Amino acid sequence: MSSLLTNSSAMTALQTLRSIGKNLSVTQNRIATGERVSEAMDNPAYWSISVGMKAQNKVLSTVxxxxxxxxxxxxxxxxxxxxxxxxxxxxxxxxxxxxxxxxxxxxxxxxxxxxxxxxxxxxxxxxxxxxxxxxxxxxxxxxxxxxxxxxxxxxxxxxxxxxxxxxxxxxxxxxxxxxxxxxxxxxxxxxxxxxxxxxxxxSFTSQQMDAIDRGIGQLIDADMNAESAHLSALQVQQQLGIQALSIANASSQNILTLFRGG
Incomplete structure (x- = not known):
């Protein structure tokens, strides 16, 4: 059913576009920072561990x-x-x-x-x-x-x-x-x-610091190859989402042609 008040297709397309935009923002942030966990909201457990490990490395640097x-x-x-x-x-x-x-x-x-x-x-x-x-x-x-x-x-x-x-x-x-x-x-x-x-x-302290750095990397570093591929995919999805929203909005305009004089 077509309606002038409620365009379900446009609403669905808009929700999809918002989701794509959110994922795109996350991926762009990962590429910019090089981290997949850069703040607590990304992964509270890993973020907490990484902060503790970074503090330990600061102490070892003083040592x-x-x-x-x-x-x-x-x-x-x-x-x-x-x-x-x-x-x-x-x-x-x-x-x-x-x-x-x-x-x-x-x-x-x-x-x-x-x-x-x-x-x-x-x-x-x-x-x-x-x-x-x-x-x-x-x-x-x-x-x-x-x-x-x-x-x-x-x-x-x-x-x-x-x-x-x-x-x-x-x-x-x-x-x-x-x-x-x-x-x-x-x-x-x-x-x-x-x-x-x-x-x-x-020498041992230096090796210990390197090991901690590697451990932190395993927890929070982003896979740049994967993120790059994901970014390209999301950009294509965003373009398609914009096109889908445009088509959904156009359907309402098509209803007007039913009321135009022939």
Whole structure:
């Protein structure tokens, strides 16, 4: 039945066109943002999980920065100790040389003094952003090494100091020079082991962040190939819907021809 007051065909076509327009808007938003879940209304569960994972990655980024600071401090300390070991080794050799008859003891002693002074200079200069683990009075440095959500909280590593200045002052003979050299090697080994640990933790944190990013992508990223194909299909449907609405509206106009004079 044809009616001038109610055009059922046009109403149906308009509803279909509205539905197509809504789907088209969603698809265009996905293509623009690259996300199929960009707000809570898209998928509350996935959106909530992704927000939590993004927050965790922010925390891990801070952890990584802290580990980077610790690594820089350890690099500085380890490099300084390696240089100090060279001078301590030379000082030990000079003390041994003093046992040789006829040697210029004044010259050898002067060199020993300079070697010890150089070790002290190294200790005082071995700082990074004000943190120095080798000078007299140096304090331990705590760095954030991890974060466990829901249990454990913030994890820290403590970088303990070693008094290199006092060690240099203790070099007074062959025996003490040997003892100091052994102590320096032990300290260097400990700092080297800690340096390896921090580097390993930094690498793990980076891998952990990458894994979380991939997990977030699985939850909210849009399949751009599928969305592109869907967009093309919706655009065609929209054109057909507009044409169907036009035809439906034209049917009412056709009724008028029944009342026109022939």
């Amino acid at each position: 990584k920065d802290s580990l980077g600071l610790g690594q820089a401090i350890l690099d500085t300390t380890y490099t300084a100790l390696a240089d100090a070991i060279i001078h301590a080794t030379e000082a030990l050799g000079k003390y041994v040389a003093l046992e040789t008859d006829g040697i210029d003891t004044a010259a050898v002693t002067a060199e020993i003094v300079q070697r010890k002074a150089r070790i002290v200079e190294i200790a005082r200069a071995a700082q990074f952003e004000g943190q120095n683990l080798l000078r007299t009075g140096g304090t331990a440095v705590d760095i954030v090494s991890g974060y466990i959500k829901g249990g454990g909280g913030v994890q820290t590593l403590t970088l303990s100091p070693y008094d290199l200045e006092a060690a240099a002052a203790g070099i007074t003979s062959v025996a003490t020079a040997q003892t100091t050299l052994d102590a320096l090697k032990t300290a260097a080994a400990e700092f080297g082991a800690m340096k390896m640990r921090v580097e390993s933790q930094t």
